[in-house]
Amino acid sequence: MELIVEMNNIRKSFPGVVACDDITFKVRKGEIHALLGENGAGKSTLMNILFGLYQQDQGDILLRGKKVNIANPNVANNLGIGMVHQHFKLVHNFTVTENIILGIEPIRALMVDTRSASARIEDLSERYGLNVDPEAKIEDVSVGMQQRVEILKMLYRDAEILIFDEPTAVLTPQEVQDLIKIMHNLIEEGKTIILITHKLREIMAVADRCTVIRWGKVVGTVNVSDTSEEKLAEMMVGRKVLFDLNKIEAHPAEEILKIENLSVRNSNGMLGLKNFSLGVRCGEIVGLAGVDGNGQTELVETIIGLRKPENGRIFLKGQDISSLSTRKRIETGMAHIPEDRHKHGLILDYTVQENLILKNYYFEPFSRNGLIDWDYVYAHAEKVINDFDVRSGQGVEASARSLSGGNQQKAIVGREIDGNPNLLVAVQPTRGLDVGAIEYIHQRLLEQRDQGKAVFMISLELDEILDLSDRIAVIYNGELVGVVNASETNENEIGLMMAGGKRGAVA
Amino acid sequence: MSVFAVILGLIAGAILMIATGNNPLDGFYFLFRGGLMNIERVGNTLATATPLIFAGLSVAFAFKTGLFNIGGAGQMLIGGLCATAIGLTFDWPKPILLAVIIIAALIGGALWASLPGLLKAKFNVHEVVSTIMMNWIAYWIIFYIVPQYFKGPFLETESQRIPAAASLKVPWLTSLFSGSFINLGFFLAIIVVVISAFILERTTLGYELKAVGYNRDAAGAAGINVNRNVILSMAIAGALAGLGGATFYVGFASNMQIGVLPAQGFDGIAVALLGANSPWGVFAAAIFFGILHTGKGFMNAMTAIPPEIADTIIATIIYFAATSVLIERNWDKLLKFNRDNLLRRKKKESLEVEAGGDQ
Numbered sequence A: 001m002e003l004i005v006e007m008n009n010i011r012k013s014f015p016g017v018v019a020c021d022d023i024t025f026k027v028r029k030g031e032i033h034a035l036l037g038e039n040g041a042g043k044s045t046l047m048n049i050l051f052g053l054y055q056q057d058q059g060d061i062l063l064r065g066k067k068v069n070i071a072n073p074n075v076a077n078n079l080g081i082g083m084v085h086q087h088f089k090l091v092h093n094f095t096v097t098e099n100i101i102l103g104i105e106p107i108r109a110l111m112v113d114t115r116s117a118s119a120r121i122e123d124l125s126e127r128y129g130l131n132v133d134p135e136a137k138i139e140d141v142s143v144g145m146q147q148r149v150e151i152l153k154m155l156y157r158d159a160e161i162l163i164f165d166e167p168t169a170v171l172t173p174q175e176v177q178d179l180i181k182i183m184h185n186l187i188e189e190g191k192t193i194i195l196i197t198h199k200l201r202e203i204m205a206v207a208d209r210c211t212v213i214r215w216g217k218v219v220g221t222v223n224v225s226d227t228s229e230e231k232l233a234e235m236m237v238g239r240k241v242l243f244d245l246n247k248i249e250a251h252p253a254e255e256i257l258k259i260e261n262l263s264v265r266n267s268n269g270m271l272g273l274k275n276f277s278l279g280v281r282c283g284e285i286v287g288l289a290g291v292d293g294n295g296q297t298e299l300v301e302t303i304i305g306l307r308k309p310e311n312g313r314i315f316l317k318g319q320d321i322s323s324l325s326t327r328k329r330i331e332t333g334m335a336h337i338p339e340d341r342h343k344h345g346l347i348l349d350y351t352v353q354e355n356l357i358l359k360n361y362y363f364e365p366f367s368r369n370g371l372i373d374w375d376y377v378y379a380h381a382e383k384v385i386n387d388f389d390v391r392s393g394q395g396v397e398a399s400a401r402s403l404s405g406g407n408q409q410k411a412i413v414g415r416e417i418d419g420n421p422n423l424l425v426a427v428q429p430t431r432g433l434d435v436g437a438i439e440y441i442h443q444r445l446l447e448q449r450d451q452g453k454a455v456f457m458i459s460l461e462l463d464e465i466l467d468l469s470d471r472i473a474v475i476y477n478g479e480l481v482g483v484v485n486a487s488e489t490n491e492n493e494i495g496l497m498m499a500g501g502k503r504g505a506v507a
Numbered sequence B: 001m002s003v004f005a006v007i008l009g010l011i012a013g014a015i016l017m018i019a020t021g022n023n024p025l026d027g028f029y030f031l032f033r034g035g036l037m038n039i040e041r042v043g044n045t046l047a048t049a050t051p052l053i054f055a056g057l058s059v060a061f062a063f064k065t066g067l068f069n070i071g072g073a074g075q076m077l078i079g080g081l082c083a084t085a086i087g088l089t090f091d092w093p094k095p096i097l098l099a100v101i102i103i104a105a106l107i108g109g110a111l112w113a114s115l116p117g118l119l120k121a122k123f124n125v126h127e128v129v130s131t132i133m134m135n136w137i138a139y140w141i142i143f144y145i146v147p148q149y150f151k152g153p154f155l156e157t158e159s160q161r162i163p164a165a166a167s168l169k170v171p172w173l174t175s176l177f178s179g180s181f182i183n184l185g186f187f188l189a190i191i192v193v194v195i196s197a198f199i200l201e202r203t204t205l206g207y208e209l210k211a212v213g214y215n216r217d218a219a220g221a222a223g224i225n226v227n228r229n230v231i232l233s234m235a236i237a238g239a240l241a242g243l244g245g246a247t248f249y250v251g252f253a254s255n256m257q258i259g260v261l262p263a264q265g266f267d268g269i270a271v272a273l274l275g276a277n278s279p280w281g282v283f284a285a286a287i288f289f290g291i292l293h294t295g296k297g298f299m300n301a302m303t304a305i306p307p308e309i310a311d312t313i314i315a316t317i318i319y320f321a322a323t324s325v326l327i328e329r330n331w332d333k334l335l336k337f338n339r340d341n342l343l344r345r346k347k348k349e350s351l352e353v354e355a356g357g358d359q
Ligand SMILES: Nc1ncnc2c1ncn2[C@@H]1O[C@H](COP(=O)(O)OP(=O)(O)OP(=O)(O)O)[C@@H](O)[C@H]1O
Pocket: A014, A015, A017, A018, A019, A037, A038, A039, A040, A041, A042, A043, A044, A045, A046, A086, A391, A392, A393, A401, A402, A403, A404, A405, A406, A407, A432
């Protein structure tokens, strides 16, 4: 079959790490080719090279059989390569149209001709079933919609080779289904797709072939029809991966978090959370299931202290914390793995070791009399990155920005669990992690529980909720639909509740 | 310091000198000679640089917290007013008087700048707008207070001269630099540079300020009090500019004029930019500007080059410093391009040598 992309013997190193080590990667025209590998294996780097963001140190790239030099993303665009990045690159106070034409604005009579652009965007949107409103502002649309804007951006530039870097990490299960449909539409129109994902099930569902890389080297390329999730996981991690957690029975004790009749306004001034009540006990994991945008963000931000409640109270260890500062709440033993790691989780321009003291820099032994003890901070960071397998070129002195997406996530999770919190509010704790890392983080969350700590987990992944939780609360339209014991429910029931269907018995 | 910006600025200056029919080598020779020729001129260069160091630090410090302090001029005026008022009012022994003057200027500047900080923290008023307004408020305060309470013997438009006991100029230093303007302010500047670097690198305060500057959402989510840091950062910036005002009005000069916003307050932005917002970078940038300012008169006297060329060089450097990120990126590309060519050529050669070998 005809090869459309050939990357031969690609090497790329960063200070202290060889991100791509002699990688040869070939994509056939019209296929969906998955790229699989552990966090920090070099997937994003390889694709950034193909997209012209980085230059390879060695190796050639052939497109449609011809050798090309992709000096920058504009060249990539002209060659018909488009990319949706792991972390989107949209201007938030611009409209969809403005974002899409950014850099290639059609000019008529010295003015930007948004009208004709809009028309063309509508056209494309319809043709590929993207369902995007060209006039909407980015800040007002969901993450799934933002992603479809990124897809439109590629299509608008007539891209034929579409690179998706972990497109489903931020999507709800329904949106994932939509995306899969969109991908099939794209293939039918003759496009070629390279898909980076950690979700083996998605690879099995959509991809034709899969190339696995580990530590910057290719392990192999397989036909998806000849393989299985287990085999792929083993190829990628280099050992068998336990898909079963070893979960012992929970021994819940006293209630540590009590949410009482909480109502919170969302950013549009509407009630995003309505009269919500829930308790979390020590020694249990409570999962909150729900479709994205049903009040989870408002709930979490209010628990953390970033949002003021309209009504109702929050108790931590019996103390009313509703009007306490975020710091006071943290000092009472609350930790938080945020939904948006770049916005709320990390200071990207700080090093890893600086990020790992973000919540404890101000007390001993991290600092003394206002002076930071950098030796201690270094040693502490070394321990955390070893425990949580945070990989980077320059160890704890690498800037957080230079870490791969999954390693950024591991650094945050490491920081929060390392503080040994009484209550861990974990939003999508394993977003963007590879299966090995997910297994590890899940084990650590269970360990917290078994030590008598409480975990309140908010996740869009139903599997994660079902596997890990002892009790499952379901939220819909800002209201609590019900709470069920994980052992007495199943995917179907939770799915129904997530759509607002009440359940008679509330456990 | 962005060396590129300096080099490009100097090249632009050279082109201008050639365009106006002058020899740039002569021009630069006299420009730098004018700033460094003898001990007196070195002293004047350092004296000119002193308020720039403070103003630059002020802008740089606020910038670390993500704030644009355009109010350096007003903060200098208030610092200068506090210093002048105390110098003219009290008749204390010099060491005590100077200590009180410095502290008063520091507090005056800090309070003055914390107001925009407060407005930003509480009402989200953009600090660029409020600091510029504060500049004009300071301007008019001086305009009324100086003639009212500290009028000079001859002119309505300036204050009395401060007594020798209230001046940062000290005889031993003046004579050491054979009569130059240099004063104790320069040593104060060095101390403050060291302290600023220490605060930013080693203390929890610096850690917080920078965290807020880099990402205020993440800082807030981690429990850092963002508003407190915004106010604190502005107060420190104001204190630094206030000190600069003292070194300017009771050190470099010996009275206050009304109706002038000190240009150093704005030059501080350029100094901070060129010094890449690091304390020692600011120090070096301020001295460099000091040389140009001190040397331009001499260049003008010795050649037919107008002194505005020196100002143009400064302006060009600022321009390039502002775009230095871009320049450096392209520079890297250029280097890489050359290296690639070299590699390719080498590879070709080696291929030719072992023709038929694999790849
Ligand atoms: N700009 C950079 N500077 C320094 N190191 C970098 C940079 N970009 C990537 N790296 C390093 O290169 C390695 C590969 O990173 P890459 O982002 O390609 O991983 P990935 O396979 O996409 O991982 P993930 O699944 O976590 O997104 C990592 O060790 C990372 O720290």
